[in-house]
Amino acid sequence: MIWADSTTVSQRVRVIAEAGVNHNGSLDLALRLVDAAAEAGADAVKFQTFKASAIVSRFASKASYQKETTGTNESQLEMVRKLELPLQDHHALLTHCKQRSIEFLSTPFDRQSARFLICELGLERIKLASGEITNAPLLLAVAQLGKPVILSTGMSTLAEVENALGVLAFGYLGSLAPPDGAVFRDAFVSSAGQSMLAERVSLLHCTTEYPAPFEQVNLRTMDTLAVAFSLPVGLSDHTLGIAVPIAAVARGACIIEKHFTLDKTMPGPDHRASLEPAELAAMVSGIRQVEAALGSPVKRPSQAELSNRSVARKSLVALRPVQRGEVFSDGNLGCKRPGQGLSPFMFWDTLGRAAVRDFDEDEPIEY
Template sequence: MFSQKTFIIAEAGVNHNGSLELAKQLVDVAVQAGADAVKFQTFRAEKVVSSSAPKAAYQCRTTEENESQLEMLRKLELSEDQHSELITYCQQKGIQFLSTPFDEISVDLLVRKFDLPLIKIPSGEITNGPFLLFIARTGKPVILSTGMSTLGEVETALGVLAFGYTQPHTKPSLAAFQAAYASAEGQQALRQKVTLLHCTTEYPAPFEDVNLSAMDTLRAAFGLSVGYSDHTPGIAVPIAAVARGAVVIEKHFTLDRHLPGPDHRASLEPVELKQMVEAIRQVEQALGSGLKIPAASEKKKNTLVVRRSLVAACPIKKGEQFTRENIAAKRPGDGCSPMLFWDYIGKWAVKDYLPDEQI
């Protein structure tokens, strides 16, 4: 689904604080950083949380103390008109607009109204079977975050997606999901349409909880492309994830970490986002083909300089026998390889050699 280049998603999320102008500034920052896409969140608060739903601890630290999660999310909704304007703005700026939906109305808005090329499914919805099925039946490719989940939960979610992609008219059930997952048709649909993101759902995520090696586990278990959604401070871990084979990187960013709102504290500021993108592109170049052969710069500049050739260690007369004492290996490396040292021992010189003259 993605090219060899890492697909970098600058996650604006709800860091627009409900302001269209702020959202456009975030798009500008993502463009300037060189990200491939800028991603927001699409939801209707009443469809996502109940009136009694508590806020997460990190949200309590960064928003009004007496405000409910529902009240907080209401302030962060983007209307259909705001979505339309943002999508147009992204097109003008040459960056892909993406958004994470959190309810079926929002999925319809993104797919039916705006025809987005793919859907990002957040970690919190990986056990929301009806929602996963609704998304799969749109036929759109998905990026599925796997924060907080076990390998078994990921497999169950993939079963729902496989069923939704391949069985549009069949009655859903756990048995039907398992059958779809086990089928050749279901596996093919997953390979074509699903990318998994390893993720640690904490803001910010402690480094000791990241477990980047789980990317390898996901890849080996499901045979799917794997990326990484990062919530750690700084840019070191997403760069490491690219070196480990991540095909997608997602990272929150903000205009200013000191702005009010739930996610700003765990987000990169503009300079850091640009540094992350630049570093990822450098890592991509550095990964190379995997073939252990001399690089062009090595052959052109340094091989002859630092390798050695067989030379006379002292004056050698024509007809004199080569010995361990009268031949040596010295730079430069444009003569006979020292690997042939033993082949010369015991042979006779066909000419006179001065000290350091190449054999």
């Protein structure tokens, strides 16, 4: 099953601490990242699984932010080769995650890596990166393995998201028809396909830039995704700081993914736009506070408020000494704390009435 149902108010928000490639190829550093994520209170720590030569051609250039963080002397392929996490290291990380009671997740970037994560490591769900939303062969291979998918949607249009969901639906249904656009569309619109997607897919809104400018985050897009596809929606956040993911939870995000590192000054493409451990812990704490604060949509006094009502509200009182039989008017009738007597809503009903007894100044009115 997927992690969260976006229609359930009390559902716990799941926090994915994105270690990504911030291990710099070191198992020791990767294990320390697991520790930091667990100590920060994250629900899962996520890495990336790939064979560089299978996903990057020798002609691929670096992204602008990668050139800024790692220079221009090496190609993207050369950079990515140094960030591979050997398959044997995955076993060690999985074991360590179990010891630290945090879920191990990873993003596969090729079909062989997806099969390794699900068939050998036994992962219960797969996270797919924004760059793979048009990689139909990978989407299909992952869906055919039957596990739930968390799909990031950075750089995409609604139509591209729908196309990707069509591939996933087709794969989940186990159809024997030859794959093509028409059968993907049929799978997406079918009741069985929609049921499979609802059971197994979550979407993450994302702005694929490192760091992402605040004015280009467009958190309202989460609402659009939720309405368009009736699926749980969260945020994969690349902004600096922790304000945006906390705000996303207030807007209904059920999953938050955020890059983190042990040290932002480390060499590598993603460290600079990542949180350090103390910031990650602060983000998790803020998310927990916001999800607790969301509470119920019913407007009624909370338990914590009840004892304060009589203190904060007012009652009808005599503004000066009033003798028995004297008529109440604007000059001798007013509203003051505490709210233990007649409600100020009775003010106009009381005007013109004769006092039933003597009242001292500030004494609550009765009749």
